[in-house]
Amino acid sequence: MTELTRAELESFAEAKKDLFEQHLRTLVEIPSISANPDHRQDVFAVATAACEILRSVGFEAEVLETRGTPIVHGHTRANPSWPTVSIYNHLDVQPANEPEWTSDPFKLTVDAHDVYRGRGTTDDKGPALTALFGACAARDAGLPVNIQFIWETEEEIGSPSFEAALLEHRDRLRTGSVVVSDTIWVTRGRPSTPSGLRGLVSFSVSLETASHDLHSGLVGGGARNPLSELTWLIGQMLDGKTGEVKIPGFYSRVDDLSIAEARDFAASGFSVERFMADHGLKSVRVDDPLDLMMALWARPTLEVHGIVGGYTGPGIKSAVPARAEAKLSCRLVPRMTTEETLDLVSKFIHARIPDAVITPAARLEPYHARTHGPYANAVREAYRFGFGVGPAFTREGGSIGAVPTMQRILGAEVYFLGLSLPEHGYHAPNENYDWAQVQGGIPMFAHYLELVSQADAQGEGRSA
Amino acid sequence: MTELTRAELESFAEAKKDLFEQHLRTLVEIPSISANPDHRQDVFAVATAACEILRSVGFEAEVLETRGTPIVHGHTRANPSWPTVSIYNHLDVQPANEPEWTSDPFKLTVDAHDVYRGRGTTDDKGPALTALFGACAARDAGLPVNIQFIWETEEEIGSPSFEAALLEHRDRLRTGSVVVSDTIWVTRGRPSTPSGLRGLVSFSVSLETASHDLHSGLVGGGARNPLSELTWLIGQMLDGKTGEVKIPGFYSRVDDLSIAEARDFAASGFSVERFMADHGLKSVRVDDPLDLMMALWARPTLEVHGIVGGYTGPGIKSAVPARAEAKLSCRLVPRMTTEETLDLVSKFIHARIPDAVITPAARLEPYHARTHGPYANAVREAYRFGFGVGPAFTREGGSIGAVPTMQRILGAEVYFLGLSLPEHGYHAPNENYDWAQVQGGIPMFAHYLELVSQADAQGEGRSA
Numbered sequence: 001m002t003e004l005t006r007a008e009l010e011s012f013a014e015a016k017k018d019l020f021e022q023h024l025r026t027l028v029e030i031p032s033i034s035a036n037p038d039h040r041q042d043v044f045a046v047a048t049a050a051c052e053i054l055r056s057v058g059f060e061a062e063v064l065e066t067r068g069t070p071i072v073h074g075h076t077r078a079n080p081s082w083p084t085v086s087i088y089n090h091l092d093v094q095p096a097n098e099p100e101w102t103s104d105p106f107k108l109t110v111d112a113h114d115v116y117r118g119r120g121t122t123d124d125k126g127p128a129l130t131a132l133f134g135a136c137a138a139r140d141a142g143l144p145v146n147i148q149f150i151w152e153t154e155e156e157i158g159s160p161s162f163e164a165a166l167l168e169h170r171d172r173l174r175t176g177s178v179v180v181s182d183t184i185w186v187t188r189g190r191p192s193t194p195s196g197l198r199g200l201v202s203f204s205v206s207l208e209t210a211s212h213d214l215h216s217g218l219v220g221g222g223a224r225n226p227l228s229e230l231t232w233l234i235g236q237m238l239d240g241k242t243g244e245v246k247i248p249g250f251y252s253r254v255d256d257l258s259i260a261e262a263r264d265f266a267a268s269g270f271s272v273e274r275f276m277a278d279h280g281l282k283s284v285r286v287d288d289p290l291d292l293m294m295a296l297w298a299r300p301t302l303e304v305h306g307i308v309g310g311y312t313g314p315g316i317k318s319a320v321p322a323r324a325e326a327k328l329s330c331r332l333v334p335r336m337t338t339e340e341t342l343d344l345v346s347k348f349i350h351a352r353i354p355d356a357v358i359t360p361a362a363r364l365e366p367y368h369a370r371t372h373g374p375y376a377n378a379v380r381e382a383y384r385f386g387f388g389v390g391p392a393f394t395r396e397g398g399s400i401g402a403v404p405t406m407q408r409i410l411g412a413e414v415y416f417l418g419l420s421l422p423e424h425g426y427h428a429p430n431e432n433y434d435w436a437q438v439q440g441g442i443p444m445f446a447h448y449l450e451l452v453s454q455a456d457a458q459g460e461g462r463s464a
Numbered sequence: 465m466t467e468l469t470r471a472e473l474e475s476f477a478e479a480k481k482d483l484f485e486q487h488l489r490t491l492v493e494i495p496s497i498s499a500n501p502d503h504r505q506d507v508f509a510v511a512t513a514a515c516e517i518l519r520s521v522g523f524e525a526e527v528l529e530t531r532g533t534p535i536v537h538g539h540t541r542a543n544p545s546w547p548t549v550s551i552y553n554h555l556d557v558q559p560a561n562e563p564e565w566t567s568d569p570f571k572l573t574v575d576a577h578d579v580y581r582g583r584g585t586t587d588d589k590g591p592a593l594t595a596l597f598g599a600c601a602a603r604d605a606g607l608p609v610n611i612q613f614i615w616e617t618e619e620e621i622g623s624p625s626f627e628a629a630l631l632e633h634r635d636r637l638r639t640g641s642v643v644v645s646d647t648i649w650v651t652r653g654r655p656s657t658p659s660g661l662r663g664l665v666s667f668s669v670s671l672e673t674a675s676h677d678l679h680s681g682l683v684g685g686g687a688r689n690p691l692s693e694l695t696w697l698i699g700q701m702l703d704g705k706t707g708e709v710k711i712p713g714f715y716s717r718v719d720d721l722s723i724a725e726a727r728d729f730a731a732s733g734f735s736v737e738r739f740m741a742d743h744g745l746k747s748v749r750v751d752d753p754l755d756l757m758m759a760l761w762a763r764p765t766l767e768v769h770g771i772v773g774g775y776t777g778p779g780i781k782s783a784v785p786a787r788a789e790a791k792l793s794c795r796l797v798p799r800m801t802t803e804e805t806l807d808l809v810s811k812f813i814h815a816r817i818p819d820a821v822i823t824p825a826a827r828l829e830p831y832h833a834r835t836h837g838p839y840a841n842a843v844r845e846a847y848r849f850g851f852g853v854g855p856a857f858t859r860e861g862g863s864i865g866a867v868p869t870m871q872r873i874l875g876a877e878v879y880f881l882g883l884s885l886p887e888h889g890y891h892a893p894n895e896n897y898d899w900a901q902v903q904g905g906i907p908m909f910a911h912y913l914e915l916v917s918q919a920d921a922q923g924e925g926r927s928a
Contacts, residue, residue: 098676184682198681202780211744212562215891216767217662217862218648220795221707221759222739222748227768228704231790235699240692241816243685275686280675280786283819284686295685303680304691305782306774311791316666316825318769318793322744326695327780331684352705355747361780398681427679 004141004450006385009443012137020129020438021116023053025108027091027125028118034069034092034157043069043153046091050074050151053129057136059149064169066154068161073172074132074149076139084146085452086175086412087135087445088402089128089182090155093120100429114435122424124155126433127181127441130419134445141446145453148175152402155182158200158362159401166409175412177375179448180403183396183418184426187269191383193416194396195261197403198300199366201338202329204359205230205349210322213310219320226324227309229353234326236352237345238302243285243295245302245330247348253335257298260371261393265293268392278422297395300341301331329361331397334368364401369415374455378448379415386444417441417448468605468914470849473907476601484593484902485580487517489572491555491589492582498533498556498621507533507617510555514538514615517593521600523613528633530618532625537636538596538613540603548610549916550639550876551599551909552866553592553646554619557584564893578899586888588619590897591645591905594883598909605910609917612639616866619646622664622826623865630873639876641839643912644867647860647882648890651733655847655855657880659725662764663830664863665802666793668823669694669813674786677774683784690788691773693817698790700816701809702766707749707759709766709794711812717799721762724835725857729757732856742886761859764805765795793825795861798832828865833879838919842912843879850908881905881912 032046033039047063047070054061054074061074072091078084096105096119103109105119116126128151135147150173152162166173186192207226214223234240237247245251257265272289275281286292309324311317330341346358370376371393383391396416403414419441425431496510497503511527511534518525518538525538536555542548560569560583567573569583580590592615599611614637616626630637650656671690678687698704701711709715721729736753739745750756759765773788775781794805810822834840835857847855860880867878883905889895 100676200681200782202782204780209746211746214743214745215862216765216769216793216795217664217860218890219743219745219760220767220861221763221765222750222756223743223745224747224749225704225707225767227771228698228702228707228766230704231695231698231768231771232702232704233699234692234695235697238692238696240689240694240696243689243692279678279683279687281678281683281687282673282675283688285688286686292686296683299685301680301685302692303684303689303782303784304695304774305680305780305785306776307691307695307771308776310768310770312770312772312776316668316769316791316793318664318666318767318826320767321769327775329680329780329782331680362782396681397684398679426682428676 004137004446006443009137009446010439013133013439013442016133017435020133021110023129024116024121024126026053028108028120029106031106031119032092032153033095034154035095040069043092047072047153050091054149057132064165066161066165069153071153071165072149072151076147078146082144082146083176083452084148084174085449086148086150086173086178087131088150088178088180088406089131090124090152091128092153092156093123094156094427098429102430115432116434117430117432119431121431121433122420123426123431124182126438127419130438130441131181131445134442135449137442137446138449143450143453145449147449155400155402158364159405162402163405163409166405170409173410175410177452178406178410178412178414180400180414180416181418182400183416184420184422185418186392186394187274188421188423190269190389191387191391192268192394193379193383193391193418195369195371195393196334197367197396198399199332199336199338200329200362200364200399201332201341202361203342203345204325204327204361205233206323206325206357206359207353207355208323213319213322216318216320223320225320227307227321230307230324230326233349233352234304237348243301245300247344249344250300254300254333255335257294262290264392265290265394268394296397298333300333300336303329305329331399332366334366336366338363338365364399365404367403367407367414370413375413375415375452378451378455379417381451382417382444382448385447386440417444468601468910470907473601473910474903477597477903477906480597481899484597485574487593488580488585488590490517492572492584493570495570495583496556496617497559498618499559504533507556511536511617514555518613521596528629530625530629533617535617535629536613536615540611542610546608546610547640547916548612548638549913550612550614550642551595552614552642552644552870553595554588554616555592556617556620557587558620558891562893566894579896580898581894581896583895585895585897586884587890587895588646590902591883594902594905595645595909598906599913601906601910602913607914607917609913611913619864619866622828623869626866627869627873630869634873637874639874641916642870642874642876642878644864644878644880645882646864647880648884648886649882650856650858651738652885652887654733654853655851656732656858657843657847657855657882658860659833659835659857660798661831661860661867662863663796663800663802664793664826664828665796665805666825667806667809668789668791668825669697670787670789670821670823671817671819672787677783677786680782680784687784689784691771691785694771694788694790697813697816698768701812707765709764711808713808714764718764718797719799721758726754728856729754729858732858760861762797764797764800767793769793795863796830798830800830802827802829828863829868831867831871831878834877839877839879839916842915842919843881845915846881846908846912849911850904881908
């Protein structure tokens with residue numbers, strides 16, 4: 001069994017740099033915006049292009065149909081005596097209509113510092129290709145590991161077809177473990193990897209109290225005002241200043257951080273000032289770094305995203321609206337479930353406004369990853385190998401719906417080898433990625449695959 | 465001194481019916497929508513047309529310029545030994561873009577039951593012409609009373625130029641008292657007249673916490689959410705279910721109803737069921753008729769008219785908004801002032817959210833009218849004379865900014881001889897007015913002028 005050295009893998013990465021950029025250009029210049037129905041053909045096109053890239057570097061690949069847009073399945077020819085590692089990424093992107101873009105978001109630009117700019121460079125096309133080249137190195141070295149790629153195209157809209165597709169293709173997608181490359185470090189030079197993802201449940205609350213908007217001089221005081229009722233309701237659910245949710249039982253499944261987690265949070269390189277600067281925040285709810293990290297990663301939330309109803313043009317029109325709708329969501333931490341949360345929220349609302357109508361929207365379960373055992377240790381070692389420093393196990397404040405779905409349906413543990421940085425502008429204008437992360441990332445993925453193949457050989461990992 | 469009989473005045477009204485309809489058609493078919501700058505020329509045109517109508521029936525008339533659109537001033541040649549009564553109406557109208565209109569809102573239609581349909585028929589062009597013909601009868605009978613008309617063109621937008629115009633033309637507009645015909649009875653066949661008007665103060669509260677909308681997975685929990693803060697704030701200010709305002713001191717100037725007022729409210733013909741049906745309300749805050757009348761007429765309010773910010777399209781976008789604005793207003797009852805209310809509200813808000821920005825908009829003071837004395841008695845007698853039954857002194861839930869302004873600047877008491885009915889669709893589609901109200905209204909106005917001239921002769925009224 002070979003042992004791939006850092007120097008060999010660095011040379012391998014350098015040799016593939018032009019090819020990496022070529023494939024990144026191909027993928028970035030297809031505007032695969034899953035949220036916009038006008039771009040549906042582009043989402044299909046990116047799947048076809050990705051298949052061709054996989055084949056061109058020597059993997060087998062096919063497009064799996066789903067109820068929505070496809071999943072690209074790439075793989076080596078499986079050896080049943082080897083463990084199988086699946087690498088999950090997504091090929092769809094966020095819209096890019098922010099006025100702050102300084103270049104066409106769907107033209108890849110490369111600057112003198114090898115920064116790749118364009119929508120999807122860091123989320124998640126660049127990390128997908130980094131993992132692909134790491135897998136190429138591992139395969140070329142003859143490592144005893146089956147590698148497969150699961151590249152979906154609906155991640156940015158909450159993976160609505162993913163669960164059904166996994167059920168349909170479960171046999172073909174059998175795997176011992178999954179590694180996801182779609183998360184963000186806290187700061188450059190200090191890898192971080194989530195030990196958990198928050199879930200998400202979003203819902204609207206609507207209320208109609210009259211057939212049409214009314215003159216507040218004629219009915220004001222006596223008529224119900226649905227905007228007043230919904231804003232008051234939200235004030236009952238939430239302390240808007242602190243973010244503390246006042247729904248009984250909401251925090252009952254929220255665990256305290258372990259000492260090890262708190263230590264990792266503190267060592268993550270998180271800075272309140274940089275967090276505020278990165279996101280253009282004028283102020284934050286708490287000033288202490290650990291409290292702020294807890295609020296962002298390890299505590300559930302209730303957010304108000306929009307309130308529809310009444311008059312929203314210039315000035316004020318003093319009408320009593322006939323109807324209103326509040327758009328809300330909760331981020332959930334591990335052990336909470338979307339079902340129980342929706343149930344708590346619904347009971348709370350209906351006890352106060354029986355005729356309010358609650359319409360659930362997205363439901364993504366939270367995820368708790370193991371931070372010990374052979375795969376977690378492989379994650380630690382792979383980061384140290386690729387970037388010279390081991391990772392902090394933090395948490396991801398966002399949600400990747402596919403993660404708990406893969407765990408449940410494929411019966412596989414999911415780990416994270418993310419490569420994005422805060423300055424990459426995830427979901428923001430002028431999104432970018434950079435060669436320095438690829439240069440460390442290709443050796444990291446190759447080494448991870450080597451470690452997993454060894455762990456399995458020692459009976460520590462799991463075969464598919 | 466003549467005494468005009470009911471029979472004489474009824475004949476007079478019948479004789480003028482065609483002329484009344486002709487003038488009403490002229491005024492209604494000019495779309496004098498003061499809220500819409502595109503109709504500014506129409507507002508000037510309606511003033512010119514109204515001047516011509518006044519002159520055609522024998523009054524002197526001129527257009528008084530203001531900072532905005534004009535005031536029409538009509539009058540008899542004044543005899544300084546006689547009392548002067550001013551009749552206030554307005555010639556501007558609400559927009560008429562509701563899809564429910566069954567005919568062109570700016571074409572007068574007359575049906576077989578002598579119902580006049582069109583925007584402005586009941587608010588306030590029809591009552592203005594009714595008062596005008598009543599005044600013609602009084603003048604033709606040689607009553608010792610000076611009559612003047614103050615017809616403004618900015619009432620529907622809160623009379624922004626009225627105060628400055630009254631100050632400028634104060635000498636020309638000297639008057640002993642004012643009678644306003646722009647209010648609504650509780651039910652047909654049972655006149656009601658307000659003993660008070662609510663005031664109005666409207667304002668927006670805005671808050672910006674970041675430079676752009678943010679990903680709730682990245683910042684949710686730590687970042688301030690301006691929509692959450694404003695909705696929570698409103699929940700602190702207001703019980704959205706009952707409408708009870710929770711700002712300390714808000715109710716300190718709210719008087720209990722007198723027994724006489726409560727008796728008049730109870731006798732007004734108000735019905736909860738009809739109120740709900742008239743306004744298309746599915747439910748109301750209180751079921752007891754007196755409690756509901758109190759809420760509508762005699763208690764202040766805080767209403768939420770619109771909340772701007774975040775995402776308001778279909779579905780839910782789970783972004784944390786960068787900024788939000790709440791559009792709010794308070795209706796005020798007599799003895800409250802817009803200044804003190806704004807001050808209470810601002811202090812309450814800034815104690816909770818120091819960086820919230822409060823922007824005041826409309827400010828209309830409340831008004832308390834006398835329900836005894838010679839003018840109030842003349843109002844009672846005039847209604848009984850015109851409609852066979854005396855009025856209930858109720859309150860008007862809406863605001864007529866010109867009323868407290870006339871009281872203050874002209875030093876005149878203001879009374880109300882309204883003629884509109886709930887079914888006339890004030891501020892609503894298919895607005896209408898009807899001959900039955902004109903037929904009683906012309907004798908009512910003539911008799912009112914006669915009573916005021918007699919009261920003055922007995923030293924009870926006030927000369928200008």
